[in-house]
Amino acid sequence: MVQMVITGLICGALLGFVMQRGRFCLTGGFRDMYLTKDNRMFYALLIAIAIQSVGVYTLISLKVFEFSAGSLPIVAVIVGSFIFGIGIIFAGGCATGTWYRAGEGLLGSWIALAGYMLVAAMMKSGVLLPMDTAIKETKIESNSIAETIGVNNWLIITIFVVVVTFIIYRELKKPRVKIPGLKSKKTGLAHILFEKRWHPFITATLIGVIATLAWPLSVATGRIGGLGVTTPSANILQFLVTGQISFINWGVFLVLGIFLGSLFAAKMSGEFRFRIPDTKTAINSLCGGLMMGFGAGLAGGCSIGNGLVMTAMMTWQGWISLGFMILGTWTASYFVFVRPSKKAKQATEIIPA
């Protein structure tokens, strides 16, 4: 128990710290692929996936633990991920993003988090469980990409690493515009940790390392898995209302750690303040949180569980989920950002000059 508390909190705090300082926002990243044709954050995610994939499969090859991809509840993954993608646009951040923004003092994220935890718990053990189970009954036996194609996992990983390396090389070769920054007020380590702008690829590398580290730490406490946010978030609420200690696991301390790590990073950088959302933002946050809980519950993971971890494990679930999650964010972005601005444009054109 003590080990679970300590390693979970430390791993989570590292993740929260890195995400806050690195401004690692997958929602913004997916959204900007469509809105501004900017793929940087998506490429950053690919780096984190590649590092974790190599790291975790090395540990598996060394027989540190075993991993089975299980079966693929295809309908649940597609529908759930799409809804999750819509939800994170409304909530202004994915599940992990919401945890770390809650640590920055954004009360809108606290609202989103409450909605997310509630519906995720309803899906795991509440009134939505029968529906969740029914949708998950439609499944495909093999979830492992390597198994389906009939090759070794390492072949898939090698091809993936080569592709990612090529993308990163091409991206870094592009001419860069100088982005104006804030005047430095700190020096040395304090400047690097609490002030400097981090390159998204550096942030992604650190996240890949933390995601790898999460596996042996979690396995040591009996939880076979890596980073995960949805089930642990639901577990907190399940524990609080039932009092059953069985709901407490490594993941619970991981998500609490994300909050604490981000809080610490924000405090130290002068970026913490309780910020009250306006009515519209508050309602959007709540609706987004509810959709996130439903979507992630159904899909069996959020942008971390499926988008970062199950992708690294080279499962169909991870990659199909990532694809539909991105489609969800684009769909919501169209209705939230693109259409309103088109309408506004039309309205001004109609008015005679």
Place this chain on the structure above:
Amino acid sequence: MKKILEVMGMVCPFPLVEAKEAIKGLNSGDELEVQFDCTQGTESIPRWAAEEGHEVTEYEQVGDAAWTITIKKK
């Protein structure tokens, strides 16, 4: 001319969306001061200004999680 846009309390990406909208109504050489408190905006707003070729004449953290940036339209 200098226009002030106050977007405190708005979350990412709305400060940027509002800034893009506000700068449309300005003439070349006019300045737009954006007051915002969304942490992610500290990255996205100056990046957008630089990529569009606008000049950032002032950029400061004015308090805990509060920033102001002045952009001169190209």
